[in-house]
Amino acid sequence: MNKVFIVGIGQTPVSESWDKSLKELAGDAGLMAIEDAGIGYPDGLFVGNMMAITANHQAQFGTLMADWLGFHHKPALAVETACSSGSSAFRMALMAIASGEMETALVIGAEKMTDSPGSEITASLATAADAELEADFGLSFVGLNALLMRRYMHEYGWKHEDFSDFSINAHANAAHNPNARFRNPITRDSFTRSPMISDPINLLDASPVSDGAAAIILSSRPIQNGRKPVSVVASASMTDTLSLQHREKAVHLKAAEASAKTAYAQAGLSPSDIGLFEYHDAFSIMSALSLEAAGFCAPGEGPRLAKEGKIKFNSDIPVATMGGLKARGHPVGATGVYQLVEATLQLQGLAGPTQVKRNRYAMTQNIGGSGSNIVTHILQSE
């Protein structure tokens, strides 16, 4: 594909938003990105969203955002791959530009989950699992991750408390991010004492149901807006079975591995070249599995990386540098775009107190379902 550049970014704070609706959040992020790029209205709009139709009774949310933002008579659509919807929308915008159909495009990832009762959101999240083989039997999405975590602990001999450093690191980084939902540091003690959700997953293993929106302007050309140019050097998406029972080995995210390998090949890079890895820490078990699948450690070794402090922002392989899904928050369809926005800030040297040192290449990995739809991107500072 032809090279595509990130030329504008925007994000709202992740929160439980009572004063802004879904379209207002998405509109705020979109307008920030448009203003940041300073090139006027782009040629088209790609929206990543999972559950507007259930949580907000609104289909064609892509069209609505074109309407709300004043994009009339331009193309717009919504892309959905559950929790990786944001990155999938970004990937479609890349192709629209690389194909020559557009020169510039706006990508918005947005979700507003807190207007609905918890039981409805639990039901909506469960639609990311296989309806016939999993959800219809009462398995919730956190339940699926609990099965994965239990199996992982059994297979590799880790204890529950061994996962604490993923969450402690995420909260420590989020403390410096004004857009993060949870800016309070947590300790090993608060981690172990937090309430059980779905054994062995407790409250501090899990990312919060949240509202938020992030946005990016992509362009076929770099622009001069005083920021360091950032380009997309790899975009790879892979699928796996929706249901855990059909995977060869549940605790190995094969599609994530294939997606990362393809991305490395596209960029001509290896894991050691990556200075920042924004991973999909929806649950702490996913942190371990994503690090392993992306080649940063051997299978079963994820928790060791965390225990040894290697995932800290100033260490070997920084992750969740602005709080990750765990502490920045996880408005599902927005998450992939938040990851890309945060990676862009790191590559531009604008990440503040958690700025990473090696900031030439950043990788993002966004996961839909329990490892069934993976979207990996590698960004480069020019």
Add this chain to the structure above:
Amino acid sequence: MNKVFIVGIGQTPVSESWDKSLKELAGDAGLMAIEDAGIGYPDGLFVGNMMAITANHQAQFGTLMADWLGFHHKPALAVETACSSGSSAFRMALMAIASGEMETALVIGAEKMTDSPGSEITASLATAADAELEADFGLSFVGLNALLMRRYMHEYGWKHEDFSDFSINAHANAAHNPNARFRNPITRDSFTRSPMISDPINLLDASPVSDGAAAIILSSRPIQNGRKPVSVVASASMTDTLSLQHREKAVHLKAAEASAKTAYAQAGLSPSDIGLFEYHDAFSIMSALSLEAAGFCAPGEGPRLAKEGKIKFNSDIPVATMGGLKARGHPVGATGVYQLVEATLQLQGLAGPTQVKRNRYAMTQNIGGSGSNIVTHILQSE
């Protein structure tokens, strides 16, 4: 964009399906298209669907179809623009191929609407309207179209019975299509006597809630499979306000006009070059508005084209040649792909008793919402 070719097609009968689930319908259509192309598994999958998450409790339906069809470790996603979702997915696949990211792609449009109670489907369909400005006030989707029809009758002086020829033509053509939902001819008398749904729209003005799936294989190269090659020479999508109240003139589909004009410009054609127009006759009022917006007659003149018989398969501007949404049926996310499959059959001379005579260029126009998301394609027989 680089030229892209349609090299395989598949479709299931449109029906009230009790023996096949959503994924089985979509799988059947997908496998037919794969077999028709004869080039093995394509590089990626694009699914057009509107309401799997509400009607079938299944999100990431694109991923599920990759799983069901055995596409593991290939990219897949779902695209949503309400009733134009199928054409939007097709358009994304075009860009994926034109960008060089893929050489071949499978597009599936699928919807299964009849498993849910009618009230739930009415609510799901209303999500295509503006939630805050329309649906929240109790306006259903048929109600919106009724407002449009009443205004059109007021503005141009047509009576309700003047719309009958759109539906009579659709049913007459559907009689020859084994995949059509309603193969019974209707008369002016049965049209006028059919039960009122939302004044002035009666039962025979409206397309039926249905189940069905259609599929297409796209390729960067034409292939030799004994069928006439068909290429995509225009793809144009435009949006308008979701809510009717914000349009300059409700009974003029400005985005449809802009989309058609862009498509003509891309292909270097004018309306008189088009030998077949598969339009979006979800309601008979939409038939009139779509014909006018696409430049086949002046505003307010749509019903006259129908009354004069010019929309018949063997006349000036054949429409709904295999029954259209009205009689073939309207499984919403699938409809755009059905239109493209039917246009392909016409261009290949394989349309049977309703084969059109001028079959070098065919245009399809798929409408999401009450004219808010329009996707127009022009296909050419090589």
